[in-house]
Amino acid sequence: MKLHSEVAGAGAGLVLLHEGICDSRMWDTQWERFTRSYRVLRFDFRGYGNSPIEPGAYASARDALDLMDRHGLDRAAIVGVSLGGRVALEVALAAPERVSALVLVGSGLPGHDWDEEMKAAWQEEEAALRAGDVHRAVEFSLRTWVDGPRRGPEDVDADVRARVAEMQRRAYELWLPVADAEDEEELLVEDVAGRLGEIDAPTLVLVGEEDVPDIQAIADKLAREIPGARFEKIANTAHVPSMEPTGSCSASWKRSREHGRSRRAGRADLGARRHALDGRG
Numbered sequence: 001m002k003l004h005s006e007v008a009g010a011g012a013g014l015v016l017l018h019e020g021i022c023d024s025r026m027w028d029t030q031w032e033r034f035t036r037s038y039r040v041l042r043f044d045f046r047g048y049g050n051s052p053i054e055p056g057a058y059a060s061a062r063d064a065l066d067l068m069d070r071h072g073l074d075r076a077a078i079v080g081v082s083l084g085g086r087v088a089l090e091v092a093l094a095a096p097e098r099v100s101a102l103v104l105v106g107s108g109l110p111g112h113d114w115d116e117e118m119k120a121a122w123q124e125e126e127a128a129l130r131a132g133d134v135h136r137a138v139e140f141s142l143r144t145w146v147d148g149p150r151r152g153p154e155d156v157d158a159d160v161r162a163r164v165a166e167m168q169r170r171a172y173e174l175w176l177p178v179a180d181a182e183d184e185e186e187l188l189v190e191d192v193a194g195r196l197g198e199i200d201a202p203t204l205v206l207v208g209e210e211d212v213p214d215i216q217a218i219a220d221k222l223a224r225e226i227p228g229a230r231f232e233k234i235a236n237t238a239h240v241p242s243m244e245p246t247g248s249c250s251a252s253w254k255r256s257r258e259h260g261r262s263r264r265a266g267r268a269d270l271g272a273r274r275h276a277l278d279g280r281g
Helices: 024-035 060-070 083-094 116-130 134-147 158-178 193-198 213-225 250-265 270-275
Strands: 005-008 013-017 039-043 056-058 076-081 099-105 183-185 203-208 230-234
Touching: 005 024, 013 024, 013 060, 013 083, 024 039, 024 158, 039 060, 056 060, 060 083, 076 083, 083 099, 083 193, 116 134, 134 158, 193 213, 203 213, 213 230
Parallel strands: 013 039, 013 076, 056 183, 076 099, 099 203, 203 230
Antiparallel strands: 005 039
8 A cells, every 4th residue: 555655855854743732844844954954755654644554464663664665764863742752663673773863752652551541532533423423522632732732722823733633643544444344453663662771762752731731641651761861841732732832842952963963973442442552743
């Protein structure tokens, strides 16, 4: 199956992996700037944006490596947000020679024990989808991930909410028709959480200060267990820091590249299926 992908620019490789409430359009704001300095690849995971979802097993990390091959990226820095962060971790463990640096933003982590509040939230989202109320499901997703537990919609840029809503709605449109089909995402790498100490790429862990507690806990674990990882919290943003005007990742990304150079010098349940491997977003 052909996935929607886009590559542009010249220089060192950079791969951008979107989160589960968005698609590759989430990188629109950074695209022009990044492609002035790097050869950049972005793509839509299966069932997002312009990439279809079909019955059968697949692994998103394998898709990422296949696209790197197709576009001639032998080695690249990988920036992954949430779902994309989980995929980036898999790629770094499966093919460490392909990864020059990692930036993990509000990353997911297989095996994380999500709290009861988050489980209840997914059940509510699922109930809305099964009732055919996509608008309510989208709004619930925005309240959980874009606003965060300590902010209201009025505290978030309206354009950011609208952009995420469009991408989330598109994902629902793609997933709902195949909700009961025999399609299943598999992990390319088992026991990611138990192998964090094997990651040797320079790593920057980022998390929005307004993100949900579970994502905060995952970020703490990644920063603690990935050797040499740097950890930063981004103020005034929740789960989409790269999209919020007050939560830009650009400065942190630049510091990550400098850190890397220094080191080298030295469906029965649609909601559960979509969250099972990374826990969202």
